[in-house]
Amino acid sequence: MVQQSEIIALVLAVALTPMVIWTYSGIDLPRKPLLAVGLLAMLGAYAATVAESFVAPALCNLLEHGLFALAGVCFAVLGITVLLRRLATDDEDGR
């Protein structure tokens, strides 16, 4: 049975996606594609969460958790990259 919170999450994700895409284009970030993959994985996970109430529950559940894992890895690599870049910049500045 699909839950209200899952529907809200998916609708919100779909509604915000155009703004995310527009904002994404103007961002300067090292390894920027990881941000796109992470956000897409989150969107896919929301969709799989809703879909599992209607079709192939086991597969959709696996997909949901797999996409969350993918998003987690993307954000972890992105976070470490930004942090290392920041530390390197500080070293160059002599701080």
Place this chain on the structure above:
Amino acid sequence: MIRVFDIIATVGFGVALVAAVALAIAARKPSTRRLALLVVTAMGIMTVVSLYHSMSWFPSYGAEDLTEDYAQILFLPLMLYAMGALYARSEAERAERARASVDALSSRLAASLEELSDSRLRILQSLSAAVDARDHYTAVHSLGVADYSVAIGASLGLHDRLGTLEQAGLLHDIGKIAIADAILLKPGPLTESEYAEIRRHPEVSAEIIGGGSVLSDLTAGIRHHHERWDGHGYPDGLAGEGIPLEARILAVADAYDAMTTDRPYRDSMTVERARTILLMERGKQFDPSMVDALIALIDQGIVTQHAYADSGRR
């Protein structure tokens, strides 16, 4: 398998959370810290949600639903807000980089212009020295023409062209260095062929000046300073306003200086006599407005005979 995914997600979001916390701590600007804290919140939510998924000992499924599903809703708006802040910061950094590039370019341009100006001055000095070494009279005459041209230009409000007029005046006869002494310094009247040789000097001057691109803006005035308002001048027979403005000014200044100084073949005229001839040639040899300007300067006592008249003309 699902449990493995959940653990990977927990570790992944957890690492991102730690990195965001470190960035927030290391941030020097408040705006950067706010941005990092937004990411800390978003990653914190997803770390907790993933923990809910992976911890089999979590108290009840119902409690997981309430916290996990509603918490997830916050993730995307938080990330979007963080991206918006990052977007604004990226724009500001791009603008700053662009400004820095423009500043650097301006500095280099200013340095290049200064260098160009120095080169121009050095070339002018070298050419003037060459004229002086070859023909002292022409060098002194050129100083007079430069002064009169500047005075006429200033009286006509041509303040942005005074530098060009002065330099064109100094170099307008440089082509005479190519004329043989026997013709250039001949005390008596010239033969037809000698006069033809003399008439080549504006073209030769323009060729000398035009060869150095730094002075190429002087070429038109120099080449055409012997054109006549009625079209009977040389080298191209231009007429009226078809003659470049600098050339029309140089023509009047050149004639006035030539008339009021001693030449190898005749003594100088009085200012009054030169004034009369200028008026007679107004609209024939000379541009009427240039004659009017010079006459006004003569009548006001601003132009008489130039200061170099007695400085060693031969």
